[in-house]
Amino acid sequence: MGATPKKRKIKTPKGDQTKALILETALEMFQERGYEQTTMRAIAEKANLSLGNAYYYFHSKEYLIQAFYHRTHEQHLAAVLPALQDETSLKARLLTVMRLKIETLKPYHEFAGVLFKTAANPGSPLNPFAEESDPVRMESIELFEQVVEGSKARIPKDLRAELAYLLWVYHLGIILFWIHDPSPKHRRTFRLIDHTVDLLDKLISLASNPFMMPLRKQALRLVEELREAATAEDEIQGKDDEERRKQSD
Amino acid sequence: MGATPKKRKIKTPKGDQTKALILETALEMFQERGYEQTTMRAIAEKANLSLGNAYYYFHSKEYLIQAFYHRTHEQHLAAVLPALQDETSLKARLLTVMRLKIETLKPYHEFAGVLFKTAANPGSPLNPFAEESDPVRMESIELFEQVVEGSKARIPKDLRAELAYLLWVYHLGIILFWIHDPSPKHRRTFRLIDHTVDLLDKLISLASNPFMMPLRKQALRLVEELREAATAEDEIQGKDDEERRKQSD
DNA sequence: GCCGTTAGTTGAACGCGTTCAAAAACGCGA
DNA sequence: TCGCGTTTTTGAACGCGTTCAACTAACGGC
Numbered sequence: 001m002g003a004t005p006k007k008r009k010i011k012t013p014k015g016d017q018t019k020a021l022i023l024e025t026a027l028e029m030f031q032e033r034g035y036e037q038t039t040m041r042a043i044a045e046k047a048n049l050s051l052g053n054a055y056y057y058f059h060s061k062e063y064l065i066q067a068f069y070h071r072t073h074e075q076h077l078a079a080v081l082p083a084l085q086d087e088t089s090l091k092a093r094l095l096t097v098m099r100l101k102i103e104t105l106k107p108y109h110e111f112a113g114v115l116f117k118t119a120a121n122p123g124s125p126l127n128p129f130a131e132e133s134d135p136v137r138m139e140s141i142e143l144f145e146q147v148v149e150g151s152k153a154r155i156p157k158d159l160r161a162e163l164a165y166l167l168w169v170y171h172l173g174i175i176l177f178w179i180h181d182p183s184p185k186h187r188r189t190f191r192l193i194d195h196t197v198d199l200l201d202k203l204i205s206l207a208s209n210p211f212m213m214p215l216r217k218q219a220l221r222l223v224e225e226l227r228e229a230a231t232a233e234d235e236i237q238g239k240d241d242e243e244r245r246k247q248s249d
Numbered sequence: 250m251g252a253t254p255k256k257r258k259i260k261t262p263k264g265d266q267t268k269a270l271i272l273e274t275a276l277e278m279f280q281e282r283g284y285e286q287t288t289m290r291a292i293a294e295k296a297n298l299s300l301g302n303a304y305y306y307f308h309s310k311e312y313l314i315q316a317f318y319h320r321t322h323e324q325h326l327a328a329v330l331p332a333l334q335d336e337t338s339l340k341a342r343l344l345t346v347m348r349l350k351i352e353t354l355k356p357y358h359e360f361a362g363v364l365f366k367t368a369a370n371p372g373s374p375l376n377p378f379a380e381e382s383d384p385v386r387m388e389s390i391e392l393f394e395q396v397v398e399g400s401k402a403r404i405p406k407d408l409r410a411e412l413a414y415l416l417w418v419y420h421l422g423i424i425l426f427w428i429h430d431p432s433p434k435h436r437r438t439f440r441l442i443d444h445t446v447d448l449l450d451k452l453i454s455l456a457s458n459p460f461m462m463p464l465r466k467q468a469l470r471l472v473e474e475l476r477e478a479a480t481a482e483d484e485i486q487g488k489d490d491e492e493r494r495k496q497s498d
Numbered sequence: 499g500c501c502g503t504t505a506g507t508t509g510a511a512c513g514c515g516t517t518c519a520a521a522a523a524c525g526c527g528a
Numbered sequence: 529t530c531g532c533g534t535t536t537t538t539g540a541a542c543g544c545g546t547t548c549a550a551c552t553a554a555c556g557g558c
Contacts, residue, residue, distance in 0.1 A: 014505085014506075014553095014554085015505070015506070018506080018507095039543080039544060039545085040544080040545065040546085041543090041544080041545090049507075049508090050507060050508045050509070051508085051509080051545095051546090052507070052508060052509070052510095052546095052547085052548085053506075053507050053508070055545090055546070055547080056505090056506070056507075057506095059546095060545080060546075061545065061546090117366060127429075177475075177478070180376075180478075181478065183478075188478050191474070192471075192474070192475070192478075195467075195470075195471050195474070196471065198467075199464075199467060199468060199471060202464060202467070203464075206464070215448075215451060215452075215455070218444075218447075218448060218451075219448060221444075222441075222444050222445065222448060225437075225440070225441070225444070226426075226441070229426070229429075229430065229432075229437050229441075263523095263524085263535085263536080264535075264536070267536080267537095288513080288514060288515085289514080289515065289516085290513090290514075290515090298537075298538090299537060299538045299539070300515095300516090300538085300539080301516095301517085301518085301537070301538060301539070301540095302536075302537050302538070304515090304516070304517080305535095305536070305537075306536095308516095309515080309516075310515065310516090
């Protein structure tokens with residue numbers, strides 16, 4: 001795998017244009033009417049091409065979501081980076097990142113619901129732990145690395161190494177809550193962020209106490225194991241018969 | 250809501266039979282071929298009735314899953330209760346419950362994946378936090394209450410009150426991991442259970458330390474808030490237009 | 499300029515979940 | 529026994545995601 005880079009698909013001169021057009025149209029309609037209400041036929045029609053053509057560029061409707069992932073992440077980044085300049089404490093930095101995340105996602109509350117629904121499906125390529133979403137995930141974790149690195153907090157090395165990943169998982173949890181949060185203006189979610197960030201800050205201090213070393217070590221070993229498991233594509237059972245065979249792309 | 254109990258539907262003399270038949274057939278086929286592969290048409294055919302008839306009893310294919318929920322929970326209970334007799338320590342009791350849970354779910358690994366996929370959808374009635382799954386959830390939490398109550402562990406009152414709920418959430422997390430776990434015989438999941446239970450046991454001890462009172466209080470306030478949010482059906486935005494209108498049953 | 503190969507595009511079809519109007523079966527008081 | 533309301537059952541239809549064989553356009557070598 002990954003040995004022969006294939007000669008074809010040199011540049012995709014015109015295809016790129018069409019693909020971009022489909023994507024634009026789709027995301028636009030998703031935001032307007034939501035995911036379920038937007039049919040592939042409608043997307044094709046609005047983009048002035050045939051249904052089958054849309055499927056030539058996006059293997060399934062779900063794949064359009066991945067683009068959404070990527071886009072909002074970049075919007076978030078654009079909003080977050082300048083705001084982080086002023087903040088030095090870990091707590092303030094984390095707070096900024098989390099609040100802006102929700103702000104960024106705000107226009108897509110309903111859509112995001114679907115996103116997580118499909119994302120939770122182990123078979124789906126949208127699963128944030130799955131191989132295909134590697135780049136987005138890694139970029140996202142990187143952001144939390146910056147949150148940690150840029151702060152003045154004194155954190156033991158072993159914890160520091162895993163902290164970014166842990167914060168990324170935490171941020172998934174907050175998004176999950178937000179999706180289920182029907183309160184006006186997402187008040188509850190913002191309150192939750194305030195409280196959890198505060199708590200996290202205290203926990204990190206506590207865990208950094210030398211007194212806590214043994215427990216911390218054990219917990220970190222656990223985290224490591226979880227990460228392994230999430231990445232490991234080996235050890236696969238003989239289950240996904242037809243599913244996995246579609247590697248052509 | 251819940252004021253007029255409606256006179257009709259006194260006993261549903263024959264309907265019950267049909268409904269049960271559909272359910273049996275469906276679950277059987279789910280186990281054999283998985284959820285997606287089992288079509289409503291196939292279920293109807295195997296049960297010797299028309300497609301529309303199946304929909305008369307189950308508003309959608311998803312509703313069949315709820316029955317699955319309930320059934321496996323009861324199987325789990327049946328396996329767990331005797332086994333708990335012998336165990337007195339919190340750690341051992343929790344370990345027993347968790348291991349048997351996975352054992353119970355084993356035959357449905359693929360199916361369970363779909364379950365969680367739809368369960369993660371906020372709009373779905375299968376969402377474990379949603380109103381419609383109240384009874385199952387409450388029974389399930391009750392089990393963890395027994396786990397705590399039956400143990401000799403000394404736990405502060407405030408923590409004890411929330412512990413069952415926390416353990417229930419923890420158990421959801423383990424199931425989520427298990428669904429994604431491709432390792433043979435679910436080795437990884439069992440290892441994870443061992444480690445996390447050990448860790449949890451230590452954490453509970455730690456949290457029970459008087460020294461930890463302030464932090465514990467703060468954390469528990471947070472948990473309480475989360476539970477509220479999950480239950481609160483008020484404060485709803487003006488979103489779900491058509492969805493919510495189907496109250497007829 | 500012709501031809502073969504690849505990229506891009508089309509429209510019709512399939513299978514599935516779901517809906518619905520209408521028929522059938524049932525229960526029960528007159 | 530008949531009529532009438534309710535429950536149960538039916539079969540056909542709709543809309544959607546997805547697939548596929550066939551067509552056209554673009555490009556490069558001869």
